[in-house]
Amino acid sequence: MTTRPFVEIDRVWMRYNGSGGTLALRNTSLTVDKQEFVAVVGPSGCGKSTLMRLVTGLWPASAGSVIVAGKEVDRPLSIAGMAFQNPTLLPWRTVLDNVMLPFEVVDTLAARLRKDRALYEQQCRELLELVGLKGFEHKNPWQLSGGMQQRASLCRALVHQPQLLMLDEPFGALDVFTREDLWSVLQNLWLARRPTVILVTHDLREAAFLADRILVMTARPGRIMIERKVDLPRPRTPQMTYSSYFQDLVQDLREHIDRARQGEELAHAE
Amino acid sequence: MQSEAVATLLTDAPPSKPAEPSQAKLPTKPVSATDGMLDSDFARDAAIVAAAARRRRFMRLLPWLVITGMLLLWEIGARVFDIPEFVLPAPTVVAQSIAKWWSPIVSNALQTLKTTLIGFAMANVLGLALGVLVGSSTMVYHGLYPLLIAFNSIPKVALVPILVIWCGIGTMPAVLTSFLISFFPITVNVAAGIATVEPELRDVLRALGARPLKIVRKVGLPRSMPYYFASLKIAITSSFLGSILAETIAGQSGIGHLMIVASSRFDVPLVFAGVVVTAAMSVTMYTIATIIETRTISWATRSQGDQATGV
DSSP states (O other): OOOOOSEEEEEEEEESSSTTSOEEEEEEEEEEOTTOEEEEEOSTTSSHHHHHHHHTTSSOOSEEEEEETTEEOOSOOSSEEEEESSOOOOTTSOHHHHHHHHHHHSHHHHTTHHHHHHHHHHHHHHHHHHTTOTTOTTSOGGGBOHHHHHHHHHHHHHTTOOSEEEEESTTTTSOHHHHHHHHHHHHHHHHHHOOEEEEEOSOHHHHHHHOSEEEEEOSSSBOEEEEEEOOOOSSOOGGGGGSHHHHHHHHHHHHHHHHHHTTTHHHHHO | OHHHHHHHHHHHHHHHSOOOOGGGGSOOSOOOTTTTOOHHHHHHHHHHHHHHHHHHHHHHHHHHHHHHHHHHHHHHHHHHTTOOTTTOOOHHHHHHHHHHTHHHHHHHHHHHHHHHHHHHHHHHHHHHHHHHHHHHOHHHHHHHHHHHHHHHTSOHHHHHHHHHHHHOSSHHHHHHHHHHHHHHHHHHHHHHHHHTOOHHHHHHHHTTTOOHHHHIIIIIHHHHHHHHHHHHHHHHHHHHHHHHHHHHHHOSSSHHHHHHHHHHTTOHHHHHHHHHHHHHHHHHHHHHHHHHHHHHOTTTSOOGGGOOBOO
16 A cells, blocks of 8 residues: 655746746645645745645646645645635624535535535534634624634634645734644644644744644745654643753754755755 | 933932832722722713713714704805895795795606616616626726726716717606716725735635635625625715706706706796705615615624624
8 A cells, every 4th residue: 555645746846927026936845644734834935825825726836746635736726725824704704604614615515505504514513612612603703802713714724624724824913822722722623633734834833833744944935945753742732842852843943944044055955 | 420320320229119019008808899999980980971972962963963053054144144045045945945846846856866766776787797897807807997987087967968869858868877977986896895805715715616706706795795885875976966967958857957947947946945855865865875784784884892702
């Protein structure tokens, strides 16, 4: 039984606005296994978000190949869930109806919406309960705090059981207490559903807490500089972040990022 | 010298008197359910609430007070300066004229209301459709927008004679002018609402396999509703403007026609009566639009007090 990686990015180049535009990715290669939790970190503007949009097929790569689930990505995937720094909930819908959105949009699910609505709603309620939003199903998004909105946004990204979950700095706009709460919420969601996750973040502790493997990108034009496995048992607890293993890992990542920001990686890599 | 003085100031101040721990001064008596608030505090609160209520009542009355005040000034001014009726009739004279010509005023007002509403309905249909098209497709936007702007800048007065040549004198030119003058704000606003969907939200939906039409239906259209209703308030008043304009230039009925006939007979009070009736109709329609707006899109007009519960 050969296990092929779920996501394969092979020598991808990405340049915006034609040949004269900004080079965002330079000869980037990476793989992500099925059900793996991978975090991508790097200095700001290094093409992390670009990488994410390439994997989901929202933008085409300028060169190189992107393969997801054994198929070349040449159009937007219909199996991915996404969450961003901005929760982007629809203000005219209740929390429950916001989480129901994927069931109305994904073609195969929408076809059965009329028949299976009760079932879908049940799934939404279960997920909302898992992230601690029980009792808020019929609230409007603007009645919720930022952290609660982000929980709902995670539910919307996961409710249709996507095989691939793309998170672009989902907790970037939250205060540090709320953020660390949501790390555990996200970990629980992942342990319960086990999607393949690519988390883009600039928070090294967040990456170390959540990911199986951390990829560090160079400054723009970005490429993967190093990768680190995180050997901590699951479920991880906030206490683990005080262990010397965790601290050393974050310190090590920090040094690589600093070097990446100074552009020293050019000489180092070639 | 100076730095020395600063240095002494700095060193002098802190050590002379160590700050007492504030906890030592805390009262030892148990905290009551009112958290130590006194009766006088509650009384003051009640007074603040009552003052706020009085203020709100006054705010509701304010527009009527302003209108009454303006009419009074007008009435007094007209009498004191003895302004002739054919220059500026006093409000009471206008009211008498309305009473005297009640039947023709009502029938003409209804005619104007009809043409306006038909034109306005047409503007809604075309405005929405065009707005969705322009807002959801950059291709249509680039192709059509310059033309729309050019068209909107044409003075509609110039179009009325052409419309009369095409459709003949009567209701039709008024309906069309009302339509032409009011579809543009609707189009522009709906397009703006659809075109400004957050890119992240678009990505979320596209990654779920949503095609553009579905994104417009699920997000673009509901999102543009506040813009749409805002434009209705502009559109309904310009709709009246359009139909009365056409009636004035080439009409056989309607408030605009009535006003032209009255002014040709130097019956200035009746002209003013027409103005008053038009304003009343316009304000009524505007109010209806506002009520529909607050009923249907309460999520967009929420007040600050509704926000944020818990963590």
